[in-house]
Amino acid sequence: MAEIRVEGLVKTYGAARALDDVTLTFPDGGFFGLLGPSGSGKTTLLRAIAGFVTPDRGRVWIGDREVTSVPVEDRQIGMVFQNYALFPNMTVAENVAFGLSVRGATRAEQATRVAEALELVQLGAYAARKPSQLSGGQRQRVAMARAIAPRPRLLLLDEPLSALDKALRVDMQIELKRIQREVGITTIFVTHDQEEALSLSDSIGILKDGRLIRHGPPREVYHAPGDAFTARFLGEANILTGTVEAAGLRLPDGALVPGKTPQIAVRPEALQLSLTPVPDALRARIVSRVFGGAMGTIVMDWQGQTLKATGRDADFAGLPATGDIWVTWPADQALPLV
């Protein structure tokens, strides 16, 4: 177990900056999600920590040890790959034992640790199978067991659940979280799925164009995104721009709404709708009502901009299919952006 730290990491591929001066500390024993659109550098950052990518500049620490120039095989990491990368010529038990045997564990030690690891992922009965005889979810768990068995100082997960179908993914999220808690190992994972990041992580970091633009506990980042990109990328956001006045934010159509910065984000679940005129409200038009099971979304048009409000579908039952609607939000729900 160890705290991981990267400092001033830079990696360029030709003209493209995959990592642009990234400095970040991953807390000991934490579950850290790296999040960003494709090409944002999140995978490059993970691979730089693993040692598969050599940064042009900057340094990487695992615990007290600087590993910037240490080869992958000496970093004592465990890694789970997107396609699991199980060795097809070996059984489940041989796969899990691989990291132990190359590090010189005795046969008896290997057997104990393999049994432990397979027990942890609840695949004790599958030790003798070949990877080709397993389902996607089982392969995922074997990959976890294989990564954990040598007791690495750090666990790296590269889009660990993206190859699974949605129902299975939710089960595996719970499973992953349980395993990580039981082992207590510092874990860094990369995902493009924001829901996955929010539900799994203790902390998240958001990357864009190779730069770390925001990091912190998921709730904190969600409720104080700080900039328009983060607000839109993590959950949905209605973003409004106007001029700041003493009493609030003056929007182009003249409405004076709560807000203390020229640009604010309001989460769809924070919007309050009224069919009768309300002071200091946006006057919008209903475009459509989207049914999403328990939750529903009202799509509206305001001055050519699309606004979205979400809530329990039942609460929207009284709304007409079209027509004017007045939109407000509590002052503390106007999230300031820079």
Added chain:
Amino acid sequence: MMHRLGRAYLGLILIFLYAPILVMAAMSFNASQFYTLPFEFSTAWYAKLAGNAEILAAAGRSVWIACVVTVISTALGTMAAIALFRHDFPGKTVLRVLLFPPIAIPWLITGTAMLIFFFGIGLGRGTPSVILGHVALALPYVIVVVSARLATFDRTLEEAARSLGARPWKVTTAVTLPAILPGVIAGALFAFAVSFDQFVVSYFLSEPGDSTLPVLIYTAIRKGFTPEINAVSTLIIAVSMAIMLLAARFARFGGED
């Protein structure tokens, strides 16, 4: 209609390719020395072949040389293919392209060049030169066949092995080689066939009295023809075809397990 024409065409091609070989094989079982018909079945020529010490010695030498060439060129070729697969370096594409001329250049020219070269460096003619020459001819085949297999190899398997603490040699032996083994075997069979069937380069590089089987056959034909040659040629063809069928099986169909 087109379908039937196609089949007839294929049939003609096969006849064109194999009729001479079949005639030769048939004659090796004919009792008459002068190819006279009617055909009278006999294994006399094979019996005579078995008693021909010169031919047997040449055959033994051919097999021995082919085995040495196979081991050397498979080892070197597989390592080269893995290196080309793993690393990006300047001139990699040029290097890959340079692998093909040895396959395309006429062996007569390659043989002449090798002879001049080996005399130039003082090695001259002899079995070491024959082996070196054969390795040079077989190497591109091994690299091409193993590279084809590597093209379908998932390199995250190597990364996974490294992340688990495996050093490069262990990664190669425990993960990469088992995955590409069918390609390596196919490459080895090609190398064996290239060496075993090689005439021109062997003829240029071998010393008189130290010839390989194809060279001996050529010399024997010039002296005077006996159906023994048919018999030994039939055996060579059987061995070569068996090797090529095996190679095709490993190279093409050995893929999915």
